[in-house]
Amino acid sequence: MTTLEDVAKIAELSRLDIEPEKLESVAANFSEILEYINRLNQVDTSGVDPVYHATAVFEDVKAEDRQDPPSMLLEEVMDSAPKTKENQFRVPKVIE
Amino acid sequence: MKNICELPVRTLKSAILKREISTREVAHSFLERIEERDSEIHAFLTLDHEQVLDNADKIDNQIEKGAVSDKSILAGIPVAIKDNIVTRGTRTTCGSKILGNYIPPYDATVVDFLQREGALILGKCNCDEFAMGSSTENSAFFPTRNPLDTERVPGGSSGGSAAAVASGFTPLSLGSDTGGSIRQPAAFCGVTGLKPTYGLVSRYGLVAFGSSLDQIGPFGRSAEDVAILLNAISGHDPRDSTSSHRPEEDYTARLQRDIKGTRIGICPNWFTSGLDPEISSSVKHAMEILEGQGCSVIEIDLPYSDYAIETYYIIAPAEASSNLARFDGVKYGFRSSDHTDLESMYRNTRTQGFGEEVKRRIMIGTYVLSSGYYDAYFLKAGKVRNLIKQDYLKAFEKVDFIAGPTTPTPPFKLGEKTTNPLEMYLSDIYTVGTNLAGIPGLSTPCGKTSTGLPIGLQLQGPHFSEAGMLNLASVLESELGN
Numbered sequence: 001m002t003t004l005e006d007v008a009k010i011a012e013l014s015r016l017d018i019e020p021e022k023l024e025s026v027a028a029n030f031s032e033i034l035e036y037i038n039r040l041n042q043v044d045t046s047g048v049d050p051v052y053h054a055t056a057v058f059e060d061v062k063a064e065d066r067q068d069p070p071s072m073l074l075e076e077v078m079d080s081a082p083k084t085k086e087n088q089f090r091v092p093k094v095i096e
Numbered sequence: 097m098k099n100i101c102e103l104p105v106r107t108l109k110s111a112i113l114k115r116e117i118s119t120r121e122v123a124h125s126f127l128e129r130i131e132e133r134d135s136e137i138h139a140f141l142t143l144d145h146e147q148v149l150d151n152a153d154k155i156d157n158q159i160e161k162g163a164v165s166d167k168s169i170l171a172g173i174p175v176a177i178k179d180n181i182v183t184r185g186t187r188t189t190c191g192s193k194i195l196g197n198y199i200p201p202y203d204a205t206v207v208d209f210l211q212r213e214g215a216l217i218l219g220k221c222n223c224d225e226f227a228m229g230s231s232t233e234n235s236a237f238f239p240t241r242n243p244l245d246t247e248r249v250p251g252g253s254s255g256g257s258a259a260a261v262a263s264g265f266t267p268l269s270l271g272s273d274t275g276g277s278i279r280q281p282a283a284f285c286g287v288t289g290l291k292p293t294y295g296l297v298s299r300y301g302l303v304a305f306g307s308s309l310d311q312i313g314p315f316g317r318s319a320e321d322v323a324i325l326l327n328a329i330s331g332h333d334p335r336d337s338t339s340s341h342r343p344e345e346d347y348t349a350r351l352q353r354d355i356k357g358t359r360i361g362i363c364p365n366w367f368t369s370g371l372d373p374e375i376s377s378s379v380k381h382a383m384e385i386l387e388g389q390g391c392s393v394i395e396i397d398l399p400y401s402d403y404a405i406e407t408y409y410i411i412a413p414a415e416a417s418s419n420l421a422r423f424d425g426v427k428y429g430f431r432s433s434d435h436t437d438l439e440s441m442y443r444n445t446r447t448q449g450f451g452e453e454v455k456r457r458i459m460i461g462t463y464v465l466s467s468g469y470y471d472a473y474f475l476k477a478g479k480v481r482n483l484i485k486q487d488y489l490k491a492f493e494k495v496d497f498i499a500g501p502t503t504p505t506p507p508f509k510l511g512e513k514t515t516n517p518l519e520m521y522l523s524d525i526y527t528v529g530t531n532l533a534g535i536p537g538l539s540t541p542c543g544k545t546s547t548g549l550p551i552g553l554q555l556q557g558p559h560f561s562e563a564g565m566l567n568l569a570s571v572l573e574s575e576l577g578n
Contacts, residue, residue: 007459014417014462015424016455017447026456029517033460036518037406040476043483050478051485053308054294054534055338069335076184076201082431089426092438 002031100125101264105173105321108267112172113159119172119216123152126174126218130265138240139250139260141179142187143219152216159214168214169328175210176260176269179220180227181312182301183207190303191225191235191253194449195429204301205333206270206312213328218266221256225451226420227277227305229253230523233514234453241510244286244550248507251281251523254315258285261315268325269315274306275408276502276527278313279539283502283552286541288322288569289315293559294534295340297326298333306415309408309531318578319540319570323347326562342560350563351570356390358568361495363398366526372505378543378551379501385575386499386568396491396498400483401529407484408528409521410464410477416454417461423449456517485533492558497565501526502539502552526554536562540569541578 007027011018018026074087083090100108100122111117127145134140155172158164164171177183180190182200184207189195203211210217224234232240232255240255242248243263250259254271258281261269271278273291282289290313297312304310314325326347333339362383367376383393425431425445432444450458464473491498504525513520530537535556542553553572557565 006463010459010463010466013466014455014458015421015442015446016450016458017443026459029456030459030463032518033409033456034463037409037473040403040406040410040473040480043400043403043476043480045476045479045483048479048482050475051482052478053338054531055340072201076199080199080201080428082425082429091426092435092441094438 002027002034101129103267104318105170105267105316105324109171109173113166119152119155119159120149122172123148123174123216126266129263133263134265136241136246137243137259137263138238139221139256139263139265140176140219141189141191141222141235141237141256144186148216148218155214155216164214169324170210170213170215173215173268174218174266175215175325176218176221176257176266177207178223178254178257178269178271180223180272180303180305181206181270182303183217183220186220188220188303189237190227191223191237192450192454193236193430194423194445196236198429202301205298205335206329207301209329209331215328221254221260221269223256224253225454226303226416227253227272227274228416228453228457230276230280230520231508231510231513232256232281233510234451236451239510242284242507244548245507248509248549249284251284251503251507253277254289255281257315258282258287258289261285261287261317267316268321270312270325270329271315272302272310272312273531274309274412275531276524278315279502279527279537279552279554280523282315282539283550283554284507286550287315287317288319288538288540289313290322290326290538290562290566291530291536292326292330292562293340293536295338296330296342296536296560296562298331298336298339300333300335304419306412307419308415309412311531319566319573320348320351323351323566340560345563347563347566350567352574353567354390355386355568355571358386358391358497359495360386360391360393361396361491361498362393363401363498363500364395365398365402366500370504370525371501374545375501375503375506375551379499379553382542382553382572382576383499385572389571389575394495396495398487398491398529400480400487403480404484404529404532405521405525407477407480407532408524409460410473411481411532413457413461414465414474415461417458417465420450420454420458425449453517481532484529488529488533488535488556496557497561497568498556500554502554506545506549506551530556535559536565538565538569540572542572542576
């Protein structure tokens with residue numbers, strides 16, 4: 001069972017806000033999903049190594065791969081940013 | 097020439113190269129059909145008619161000069177692209193408000209490959225936001241409708257790509273598949289869809305959802321059309337460190353070959369409760385046909401596949417929560433104007449920019465990766481993933497391919513599952529194991545329900561067994577008279 005505090009904490013870590021009136025339904029939903037995935041505890045995994053990747057063998061990055069990809073155009077990159085100044089990304093002030 | 101929109105890719109390409117028809121005329125025919133019906137289907141998010149016709153002229157010009165020729169795999173052939181694959185200069189939204197006006201400064205490798213092979217890129221197809229969903233109802237813009245019954249969903253997340261092929265808007269399209277997002281909509285729309293082996297097709301320029309599971313793949317009306325598109329998009333890419341170094345293969349070379357002696361595994365667990373009875377009998381009928389062609393059908397056991405959904409819904413959200421951290425209103429996309437400092441800018445941008453399902457998965461992912469829960473969820477899921485993978489590897493010692501249903505139900509109605517996320521997740525019950533193991537999976541039409549809804553048969557095979565899998569699908573197509 002996840003508490004409302006748990007869900008609020010997770011939202012904070014995720015940089016998301018949950019409206020106070022929705023918190024309860026989000027928590028209920030969250031609990032239902034967690035309860036479902038908790039079924040994994042039925043599986044005995046002692047002595048089993050985890051895998052985090054689908055490929056059986058990691059192939060070495062070959063020398064010919066160590067080439068620089070063609071560069072993107074600076075102005076096209078900056079054009080897709082919400083706010084820029086002198087070809088730099090602008091963010092709200094972080095230092096007083 | 098009649099029925100341009102229905103022609104197999106091979107025939108269409110040959111007519112274009114013989115100058116019986118121009119690429120412009122081909123483009124015009126498909127655009128006309130889109131004009132007629134896409135206001136009802138909503139397969140496309142972005143489509144610029146003028147640009148398509150201009151590009152068609154350029155291809156005609158290249159054909160004239162010999163720069164596009166018989167050697168070009170897709171000379172003049174239209175291809176539609178799922179909107180989570182970046183296209184330089186053309187809006188790429190991922191079905192999300194947060195990228196609602198994003199114009200990428202680069203092309204995905206698959207887009208480069210399509211252009212190199214003379215393809216005509218048509219437009220960008222609707223999808224569930226960041227490919228998270230099984231019905232295309234999670235698109236921030238509008239849902240796509242199933243062309244065979246517009247009250248029903250086309251499946252997802254590549255619903256727009258599947259619906260575009262099924263509507264005859266394009267002969268070919270690209271989708272992406274993280275847990276079934278190509279195969280499930282292919283089954284729902286009555287077309288063929290392939291999720292290639294992890295690493296066969298470059299992921300460079302595919303907006304990342306679950307990086308260890310994501311794979312781009314083709315949709316078409318037949319196994320042959322899908323094989324042709326796979327020929328164009330597969331191959332090593334130095335820009336994707338997980339891209340395979342295998343030599344390139346011609347996936348059309350082994351089509352319509354004798355399948356006598358092929359060993360096909362079936363998993364009896366998949367035919368028990370939860371499977372629609374009409375799908376069950378249709379898939380069993382297809383198995384009888386394959387047996388009639390000299391295949392042997394062997395029962396196999398994949399004991400850990402029962403836990404595939406649980407494993408997937410830990411690993412995929414965990415990877416998504418990391419991947420989607422990049423959407424913070426700084427480098428691209430939407431930024432909320434409502435903020436007082438950097439922190440509130442991040443929070444408001446993400447809260448206003450992401451939809452419900454995306455937020456849910458980011459939060460589940462954050463939870464399972466958080467200290468105190470990491471071992472219980474993420475580590476545990478990694479171990480069960482290994483067991484699922486070993487299940488498949490063991491099965492492939494006894495059989496060449498595994499066959500079964502693609503989906504537990506026929507296409508459902510719009511709104512039917514949107515209130516219950518868990519029920520929606522179960523739409524992927526037969527498909528997620530493929531992604532966890534990194535093996536290829538294909539959905540091919542194998543019949544219809546009594547009310548005329550399409551049914552898909554899923555084939556799964558060992559890593560890099562696409563050629564044999566496509567052959568099996570091509571034989572089944574001929575035998576079923578598709």
